[in-house]
Amino acid sequence: MKPILSLRNIVKRFPGVLANDNINLDIYPSEIHSILGENGAGKSTLMNILYGAYGIDEGEVFLEGEEIAVASPKEAIDLGIGMVHQHFMLIPVFSVAENIILGMPGKQRLSMRDIENSVKKAGEKFGLKVDPNAIVSTLSVGEQQRVEILKALYRGAKILILDEPTAVLTPAETQELFVMLRELTEQKVTIIFISHKLNEVMAVSERISVMRRGKMIDTVFTKDTSPEELAQMMVGREVVLRVEKPLASLGDATLKIEGLYVKNEKQVLAVRDLSFKVFAGEIFALTGVDGNGQTELVEAITGLRNVTQGNVNIQGKNATNKSPRQIIEMGSGHIPGDRQKQGLVLDMTIMDNMILECFYKEPYSKQHFMQEDIIEKLAEDLITDYDIRCTGSSVSAGNLSGGNQQKIVVARTIFHEPTLLVAVFPTRGLDVGAIEYIHKRLIEERNRGCAVLLVSTELDEVLSLGDRIGVMYEGELMGIVDGDKADKTNIGLMMAGRKVEEKDETDL
Amino acid sequence: MLSQLLTNPDFYNAAIRLTAPLLLAALGGLICERAGVLNLGLEGMMLTGAFFGYLGSLYTQSVVLGLLIAALSGGALATVHAYFSITIRVNQIVTALGLNMLALGVTSTLFRFIFGTDLKQLQSPGMVPVKLGFLSEIPIIGPIFFSQLPIVYFAIALIVIIHFLLYHSKWGLSIRAAGEHPKALDLAGIDVIKVRYSAVIISGVLAGLGGAAITLGGINTFYDNITAGRGFIAFAAIVFGKWTPVGTALATLLFGMGDALQLRLQAFNIQAIPYQFFLMLPYLITLVALVFMGPSKGPAASGVPYAREQGQSKRKKLIKDKVTEV
Numbered sequence: 001m002k003p004i005l006s007l008r009n010i011v012k013r014f015p016g017v018l019a020n021d022n023i024n025l026d027i028y029p030s031e032i033h034s035i036l037g038e039n040g041a042g043k044s045t046l047m048n049i050l051y052g053a054y055g056i057d058e059g060e061v062f063l064e065g066e067e068i069a070v071a072s073p074k075e076a077i078d079l080g081i082g083m084v085h086q087h088f089m090l091i092p093v094f095s096v097a098e099n100i101i102l103g104m105p106g107k108q109r110l111s112m113r114d115i116e117n118s119v120k121k122a123g124e125k126f127g128l129k130v131d132p133n134a135i136v137s138t139l140s141v142g143e144q145q146r147v148e149i150l151k152a153l154y155r156g157a158k159i160l161i162l163d164e165p166t167a168v169l170t171p172a173e174t175q176e177l178f179v180m181l182r183e184l185t186e187q188k189v190t191i192i193f194i195s196h197k198l199n200e201v202m203a204v205s206e207r208i209s210v211m212r213r214g215k216m217i218d219t220v221f222t223k224d225t226s227p228e229e230l231a232q233m234m235v236g237r238e239v240v241l242r243v244e245k246p247l248a249s250l251g252d253a254t255l256k257i258e259g260l261y262v263k264n265e266k267q268v269l270a271v272r273d274l275s276f277k278v279f280a281g282e283i284f285a286l287t288g289v290d291g292n293g294q295t296e297l298v299e300a301i302t303g304l305r306n307v308t309q310g311n312v313n314i315q316g317k318n319a320t321n322k323s324p325r326q327i328i329e330m331g332s333g334h335i336p337g338d339r340q341k342q343g344l345v346l347d348m349t350i351m352d353n354m355i356l357e358c359f360y361k362e363p364y365s366k367q368h369f370m371q372e373d374i375i376e377k378l379a380e381d382l383i384t385d386y387d388i389r390c391t392g393s394s395v396s397a398g399n400l401s402g403g404n405q406q407k408i409v410v411a412r413t414i415f416h417e418p419t420l421l422v423a424v425f426p427t428r429g430l431d432v433g434a435i436e437y438i439h440k441r442l443i444e445e446r447n448r449g450c451a452v453l454l455v456s457t458e459l460d461e462v463l464s465l466g467d468r469i470g471v472m473y474e475g476e477l478m479g480i481v482d483g484d485k486a487d488k489t490n491i492g493l494m495m496a497g498r499k500v501e502e503k504d505e506t507d508l
Numbered sequence: 509m510l511s512q513l514l515t516n517p518d519f520y521n522a523a524i525r526l527t528a529p530l531l532l533a534a535l536g537g538l539i540c541e542r543a544g545v546l547n548l549g550l551e552g553m554m555l556t557g558a559f560f561g562y563l564g565s566l567y568t569q570s571v572v573l574g575l576l577i578a579a580l581s582g583g584a585l586a587t588v589h590a591y592f593s594i595t596i597r598v599n600q601i602v603t604a605l606g607l608n609m610l611a612l613g614v615t616s617t618l619f620r621f622i623f624g625t626d627l628k629q630l631q632s633p634g635m636v637p638v639k640l641g642f643l644s645e646i647p648i649i650g651p652i653f654f655s656q657l658p659i660v661y662f663a664i665a666l667i668v669i670i671h672f673l674l675y676h677s678k679w680g681l682s683i684r685a686a687g688e689h690p691k692a693l694d695l696a697g698i699d700v701i702k703v704r705y706s707a708v709i710i711s712g713v714l715a716g717l718g719g720a721a722i723t724l725g726g727i728n729t730f731y732d733n734i735t736a737g738r739g740f741i742a743f744a745a746i747v748f749g750k751w752t753p754v755g756t757a758l759a760t761l762l763f764g765m766g767d768a769l770q771l772r773l774q775a776f777n778i779q780a781i782p783y784q785f786f787l788m789l790p791y792l793i794t795l796v797a798l799v800f801m802g803p804s805k806g807p808a809a810s811g812v813p814y815a816r817e818q819g820q821s822k823r824k825k826l827i828k829d830k831v832t833e834v
Contacts, residue, residue, distance in 0.1 A: 053695075074697030089692040091685055092808075102685055103696025108678050 002065065004029040004190055005050075005081075005159060010059035012045055019045040021214040023059070027159070032181055032191045034201035034222075037211035038234055038431035039402060043194045046211070047161050050192075051083040052076040074103075082152025086164040088144050090151075092137035096130050100151045122154050127183045142173035146180070153189070160184070161192045166200055167429055170289045171459055171492070178204045196234075196431050198227040199460065210234055235433055243464040245443045251280030254420045254451035255301070260310035262293070262300045269308070270296035272475040280419065283442065283452040285466025285483075287459065288495055293475035294455050295337065298424050301453070302334045303327040314420055328357055333418030335409055337425045337455070339402070343409040346398030350390060351379040353397045354412050378415075386411040387437070403434030410441055421445055424455040439465060459488055473497045513772050520652040522771070525725065527764025528656075528663040529554065529718040529735075533742035534749070534756045535663075535670050536714030541746055542674065543707030544687035546811040548604035549589050550715045551739025552611030557582040557716025559615035562723040562730040563622070566632035574632065575659070575720050582716015583709050585611060590708035594701055597813035608739070616732045634728035635659060635721075659721045666714075671753040683707055687807030690814040700814045715739065737791065744794045751806050762797065766790040 003026035012020040019042050027033050037043045048054040050061065052070035061068050063079060070076045073083070090099050097116045116132040123130045128150045136144060145165060152160055162181075166174045181191055181204060195201050201208050202222060209219040210233040217233045255278040262271035270293040278284040288294055299305035301312055303324040312319045314330045328334075336342035344353050355364050355375055363374050379393035388407045390400055397405060406426065413421065423442060427435040442465060446452050456462050462469055469486045471478045471494035479500035481490060494500060513519055533550045540547040547553075560581035565574025585607060592603040623630065635657045643654040674680040682703045685693040690700045722738070723730050741763050748762075749755030770786040 072697065073695045077697070085695075089689070089695050091689045091692055093688055094685070098681060099692075102681060103693065103698045106678065110676050110678060110681065112676070 001028055003027055003062075004064055006062040007046075007050075008060045008062070010046065010049065010061070011057045012042075012049060012054060013057050014045075018214050020049070023211075023216045025209055025216060025219070027190060027192060028207075029190055030185045030188055031207060032185060032193055032205045034193045034195060034205035034208045035211060036195060036198070036201050036208050036230060036234060038196055038433060039429075040213075040431075041211040041234075042214040043211055044163060045214075047083065047163060047192070047194060050076065050081055051161060052081075077152070077155045077157065080156055080158035081161065082155060082157025082159070083161045084145065084148045084152060084163065084165060086167055088148050090136045090144055090147060092135075094136060095132065096134050096136060096139075096147050097132040099136055099147060100132075100154050104155065119150070119154065123150055126150065126153050126187060126189075127180065128153075140173075141168050142170070142176060145169070145173075145177065149180070149184075153184075158188070159190045159192065161194070163194045164196070165193070166195065166197065170457060171495070172289065174200065198230050198234075198432070201230070202227055212236055231432055243439050243443065245465075246447065248282045248446070248467040249449075250282055251449060251451075253277040254280045254315055255453060256311070256313035257297075257301070258311040258313070260297070260300065260312065261308040262296045262305060263308050264296050270475050271300065274310070274472075274475070274477050276470055276477060276480065278420070278451040278453050280451045281446060281449050282467040283446050283454050283465050285454045285456060285462040285469045286472060287456055287462045287469060287491065288472035288478075290457050292472045294424075294472055296475075297472070298334075298337070298422055298453075298455055301327075302332070302422060331416075331419040333413035333416060333421045335413050335421070335423040335426050337428070339405050339409050344397045344405060347396055349394045349396055350383065350388070350400075350408055351375055351393040353408055354379045354382055354393075357412060358416070382408075382411040382415060386441075403430050403437075406430060406434065406438065410438060414441065414445060417448070417450075418445075419450060421450050421452045422455070423452060425457070426454070427456075427458065427461060435461075459491060462486075462491070463488070471495055513769075517648055517651045519768055519772060521655065523761070523765040523768035524652065525656060525660055525764075526767040526771075527761050528660045528725070529721040530738055530742045530745060530760040530763055531663045531757055532659075532666070532718035532721060533715040533739055534745040534760050535666055535753060536711035536718070537742055538711075538746050538749075538751065538753060538756050539670065539674070539683060539707045539714075540711035541810050542687045542751060542807055543683045543704050544690060544807060544809040544812065544814070545590070545593055545704055545708050546600045546604070547586075547589065547708065547711050547715075548601055548743055549585065549607040549611075549739075550711070550742050551735060551737065552604070552608035553582040553585050553712045553715035554719035554722075554735045554739045554742075555608075555611045555615055555733070556585050557719030558723045558734050559619065559719070559730055561716070561720030562632050562728070563618075565634070565724055565728075566630060569633055571633050571635055571724055574724055575717060578716045578720030578724075579713045580716070582719065583713040586709050586712020586715070587705075589712070590705045593813065594704050594708070597815060600811055600813075612733060615730075619730060619732065631728045632724065634724045634726060657721070657725055659717065659725065662717075663721075667753050667757045674753065679703075679706075684807070686814075687809055690809055690812075694814070694816065704814070715742075718742070741790060741794050744798060747804055747806070748797050748801055750804060759797070763790050763793060766793040 005027040007023055007025040010020050010023040023046060035043045045054065049056050052072045052075050068079060070079065097112060097119045100119050101115055119132040128146050130147055130150060136147065149160065165177060169177060185191060193201065193205055205222050207219055207221055208225065208230065210217040210230060212234060258275050260271055260274040261269055264270040274297065286294060296305060300307050303322050307320050314332055317330055319327050319330055340346060358364055364371055376393055383390065383393060386407045388404050390404060397408060427438050442452055442454065454465055463486055466483045468480055468482055469491060470480045471491060473495065478494040478498065533554050537547045537550050557578035561574045561578030564577030565571050568574065589603060589607055592598050593600040637655050638658055640654040644650040674683065682693060682698050686700050686703045694700050719735060722734060742760065745759035745763060746756050748759035767790045770789040773786045774783045
């Protein structure tokens with residue numbers, strides 16, 4: 001079989017960086033081909049070249065044996081190369097049909113009814129069910145992604161590039177996506193799947209190409225490889241995929257939640273009658289499909305949202321409806337779910353970000369004056385301790401990679417030695433190396449005797465870190481399972497809304 | 509007194525006539541904002557149109573040419589706004605304020621330069637009301653709606669035209685996409701810059717016509733700052749109308765009625781209340797309306813300049829010849 005798409009000796013330079021170094025790649029018709037690599041390995045650059053967003057400095061691209069030069073995304077789609085971006089290129093206030101036909105040739109006058117019909121037909125043809133009339137902002141993330149895929153196919157894409165498509169999906173939606181992608185290959189669509197998640201590329205693709213630091217390391221058949229081998233190719237050294245942790249030595253209940261009710265922005269109850277405890281020296285992993293009240297619960301615990309009814313108790317003290325500062329001063333630390341929007345002030349320096357939670361206290365400020373020497377010393381120490389890769393403490397946080405940004409948040413939270421640590425999606429969007437590091441730090445905190453409340457939707461993370469695992473569904477706790485008795489099946493059932501027998505926590 | 513005033517069809521006829529300049533400018537500004545560019549320069553564009561419309565009409569002795577010149581002058585000022593806010597991406601509010609002051613200075617200076625300090629009233633040809641046949645015979649509705657200036661009919665028709673363009677044409681889809689998520693539009697192969705330029709220039713043309721509707725709509729002359737903030741009221745009407753053509757039109761009607769009301773109240777010559785108080789009325793209505801409006805959300809990318817990301821470098825030339833398989 002001849003390759004549908006061939007890249008030969010592709011070189012792409014950015015100021016100071018060789019983003020793609022002599023890349024060769026063959027993609028065959030109707031295969032799902034994964035490009036695997038850590039963040040910054042050059043995967044996205046390569047795909048942006050294919051999609052016409054970037055020009056190439058050297059090398060050739062062949063489509064069905066013919067050399068092509070893609071000068072713009074429009075030319076790419078005319079050639080049948082479609083891209084689904086990680087951050088969807090959909091207009092939230094537009095209908096599905098409007099989004100799909102945006103920029104397409106046709107009559108100046110739009111007959112929305114005809115367009116909606118043809119979008120609907122296309123959806124049925126490709127097995128992507130969408131309501132053409134629906135406004136995009138009302139759709140779930142998974143549905144929005146389906147619209148993105150359909151948008152590319154509707155424009156005649158034969159090759160579909162998916163950039164980190166699962167980053168925003170729930171485990172169930174991810175499974176659904178994989179089924180959809182396999183069905184598409186039966187319709188003669190070729191799929192390039194970009195990811196840094198080992199399990200996913202193992203699950204979905206026929207062949208995997210691994211990139212590291214701008215170079216193509218190797219292309220392997222999925223059936224001939226293993227996650228361990230892929231991880232080693234990706235990182236360039238051996239990676240421990242299993243997290244080793246000593247047995248938990250439980251102390252007193254640090255966090256007690258009793259009969260908690262919390263409302264969301266729409267004044268609807270997002271958390272209902274929730275009660276659980278987190279003990280010193282354990283990691284309590286709270287999981288569930290995103291949007292089942294975890295965010296509201298965390299915000300209630302950390303003082304960002306008012307509690308409607310019930311109690312939050314930290315170290316025996318009432319923390320219900322206290323301000324975030326009061327709660328921090330009770331000894332709690334919070335690693336928020338979105339490091340860029342909630343965790344950091346991206347335009348501020350690393351140094352200033354490090355003291356966001358304590359700048360008003362001595363020794364960091366005295367009589368309202370910031371003690372810059374002390375702050376700088378603290379920042380430099382934390383940069384060394386937490387291995388934050390940067391050119392200095394006065395660089396703005398926005399210039400760092402995601403993994404290093406997250407390390408700033410983790411460093412800032414942990415150096416206070418909190419007695420309660422609330423970590424929300426602490427590894428979301430990070431690469432293998434950074435995930436490994438953050439996991440190690442969380443376990444160190446647990447071993448020190450901190451009570452860790454881990455909120456995550458990554459089942460692997462929950463299963464490998466959690467001493468006990470709680471599952472939320474529609475604002476309620478479906479049950480709590482011991483980490484060693486939990487597996488993907490029983491957790492999955494609870495995530496879908498099945499309750500397990502309440503366990504008496506006083507046994508612990 | 510007030511009830512007598514409010515039951516008189518003449519009051520409503522005047523209200524609609526006074527609405528037309530606001531409506532034209534607001535509909536223009538609406539397109540501009542829907543495309544993602546704030547046009548706080550409507551005031552200056554109106555004033556420019558008002559001045560050059562009057563001047564054109566006076567010198568050519570043709571109202572049509574006067575209106576055309578007004579449209580062109582508004583469009584020209586808008587092109588400057590487009591260049592600053594789209595091409596060199598400077599702060600759109602600061603640019604617009606600068607243009608407003610420029611327009612005020614240029615029109616006042618040219619006015620004196622041409623006509624001298626002796627402000628004798630030189631009347632230009634102006635528009636006259638046109639009765640629309642039997643429609644104008646309908647009781648109440650006829651005198652209110654169908655005995656109006658041609659530009660009033662045009663402004664009303666424009667509500668429908670712009671509604672249709674925005675929601676039922678490809679151009680409108682691109683305009684709205686440029687205001688909501690320009691990158692998505694760019695990736696769909698449409699030139700965001702061109703779409704935005706077209707919207708800004710159209711807003712200038714319409715604001716220019718709106719200005720001419722003041723100077724050539726009966727008084728047929730010009731004086732310093734004749735628009736007196738109507739461009740800002742039009743700007744507020746867009747917000748009050750929630751960025752839709754019909755909503756914006758209704759909002760301008762509210763302000764037009766306020767204007768008509770204050771003119772009539774002045775005529776009553778009430779001693780206890782200084783006439784300046786009545787002059788204040790339309791502006792007061794604007795403020796009060798916005799209070800009741802509450803928080804509102806416009807197009808997501810409004811006021812945000814669009815720039816492509818870095819990384820685009822020199823393109824390889826397309827080799828057309830067939831290349832043998834590697």
